[in-house]
Amino acid sequence: MTKFAIMFPARALTATGDELAAIAASSRAVVRQAKEAGVWVFGGGVERAVAPTQVNADRTECEPYEETRALNGGITVLECATRDEALEWAARIAEGCGCPQDLVEFMYDPES
Numbered sequence: 001m002t003k004f005a006i007m008f009p010a011r012a013l014t015a016t017g018d019e020l021a022a023i024a025a026s027s028r029a030v031v032r033q034a035k036e037a038g039v040w041v042f043g044g045g046v047e048r049a050v051a052p053t054q055v056n057a058d059r060t061e062c063e064p065y066e067e068t069r070a071l072n073g074g075i076t077v078l079e080c081a082t083r084d085e086a087l088e089w090a091a092r093i094a095e096g097c098g099c100p101q102d103l104v105e106f107m108y109d110p111e112s
Contacts, residue, residue: 043076
């Protein structure tokens with residue numbers, strides 16, 4: 001089984017008010033489906049009120065990598081048998097969230 005991250009930037013979610021409540025309900029339905037299917041690893045929205053930080057080996061903090069600042073929306077990690085299965089889940093999440101999703105594949109690591 002391979003782990004996949006399905007994610008979107010905050011700017012992609014343009015819904016407001018009642019639309020946002022409907023999207024929350026439909027995206028939670030997809031989460032329940034993924035859990036029932038046994039592919040769910042974890043997921044959630046990035047807390048935008050807390051700024052990301054880079055932590056050095058000596059525990060000092062500084063500005064994060066530019067790419068990290070771009071991860072400010074939602075992320076879901078699933079464990080799927082095939083890329084096609086991950087693509088299907090990404091499409092379901094896109095429908096539930098009301099915006100396109102990016103799909104990336106994690107490299108295999110026998111320790112994880």
